[in-house]
Each structure stands twice: as C-alpha cells, then as structure tokens.
Amino acid sequence: MLAETSDLTELQKPDQPFFGLVNPLDLEAKPTGAPELRYFMGRRYDILPNSNYAPGGQPMNYWGRFGWEWRSYVIYLTPLSFNFDIRIRGEFRPPALVKDSDVITLHPQMVVALAFMTAALIGGERINASYVQNYGSEAEKALDDISATLVRQQQGTSSRVGRMGRRGNLLGRRGSW
Numbered sequence: 079m080l081a082e083t084s085d086l087t088e089l090q091k092p093d094q095p096f097f098g099l100v101n102p103l104d105l106e107a108k109p110t111g112a113p114e115l116r117y118f119m120g121r122r123y124d125i126l127p128n129s130n131y132a133p134g135g136q137p138m139n140y141w142g143r144f145g146w147e148w149r150s151y152v153i154y155l156t157p158l159s160f161n162f163d164i165r166i167r168g169e170f171r172p173p174a175l176v177k178d179s180d181v182i183t184l185h186p187q188m189v190v191a192l193a194f195m196t197a198a199l200i201g202g203e204r205i206n207a208s209y210v211q212n213y214g215s216e217a218e219k220a221l222d223d224i225s226a227t228l229v230r231q232q233q234g235t236s237s238r239v240g241r242m243g244r245r246g247n248l249l250g251r252r253g254s255w
Contacts, residue, residue: 110163125147
C-alpha cells in the first residue's frame with residue numbers, strides 16, 4: 079500500500095486480496111520490503127481518533143499507534159508516512175460453488191446438510207411431498223447440529239463492553255453521547 083492511504087476499498091473489490099471480508103479480526107502492517115518479523119499489530123477502534131495529518135507531511139498521531147476501523151464493510155486506517163504491506167486475519171465469504179471439485183468451506187458437516195436440502199429441493203420440483211418432508215427435516219437437523227456446535231465453541235469466550243469511569247461514562251469515548 080502507498081503511504082497516506084486511509085482506507086482499503088481498492089483491495090476489497092472483486093479479484094482483490096480482501097474481497098469478501100465480512101469480519102476482520104486482526105490487522106497488521108509492516109514497511110514495504112521489510113522482513114516478515116517487522117509486522118506490527120494495528121489497534122482496532124470503534125471511531126478512529128483525530129490526527130493532525132497533512133497530506134505529504136509527517137502523520138502526527140497523538141495516540142502513538144497505527145489504528146483501524148471497520149465501518150460499512152470497509153476498513154479505514156490511520157495514515158502512515160511510509161509505503162507498507164498489510165495482512166488481515168478475518169472471516170471471508172466462502173467462494174461460490176461452481177465445479178463439482180469445489181470445496182465447501184463453511185463447516186465440515188455442511189456437506190450433509192447441503193445434500194439433504196438438495197434432495198428436498200428436487201422433491202419440490204418434482205412435486206414429491208415425501209422427499210420434501212423427509213429430506214427437509216434431515217437438512218434442518220443437520221443445520222441445527224452445526225449451529226449447536228458453533229454456539230458451544232463460543233460459550234467459553236467472554237467479551238466486555240467497557241468499564242465505567244468516575245463520571246458514569248465509558249472510558250475511551252469522546253463527546254457527550
């Protein structure tokens with residue numbers, strides 16, 4: 079990426095590396111040409127802090143860190159004064175299933191649910207109620223098993239909204255809202 083870049087819309091277009099990004103988890107950057115060990119973690123903000131950055135000049139970030147914000151499915155960055163490489167760890171939309179050899183990347187058991195749902199759709203097209211009833215209920219059971227597994231994976235994860243300051247406001251927030 080070029081210096082002074084403030085968003086990644088160009089890299090999130092079709093046929094670009096970050097196309098289909100739906101949930102970024104971590105974002106790292108390093109100076110272009112530097113070794114892999116030089117990646118530094120960006121801090122995620124709900125609202126990017128203000129900076130007194132003038133294009134062509136040195137970014138003066140008073141918070142002292144490289145930051146990023148995820149808004150309307152676009153990543154916005156604090157400007158950097160040098161060309162940089164970026165890598166993102168996150169969740170992406172799965173690729174379209176075009177060929178028989180394409181891999182279903184949603185969940186290992188999704189193949190079962192997809193097979194049952196396909197059979198139910200065939201029954202609907204051929205007006206065979208037993209296909210729709212039998213295979214449709216099997217597809218729902220498979221999807222319920224997948225969702226239960228995903229819920230169990232996240233049950234041990236705790237998340238905190240923030241802590242209250244002395245005046246009753248969330249620390250780190252700006253303004254009176």
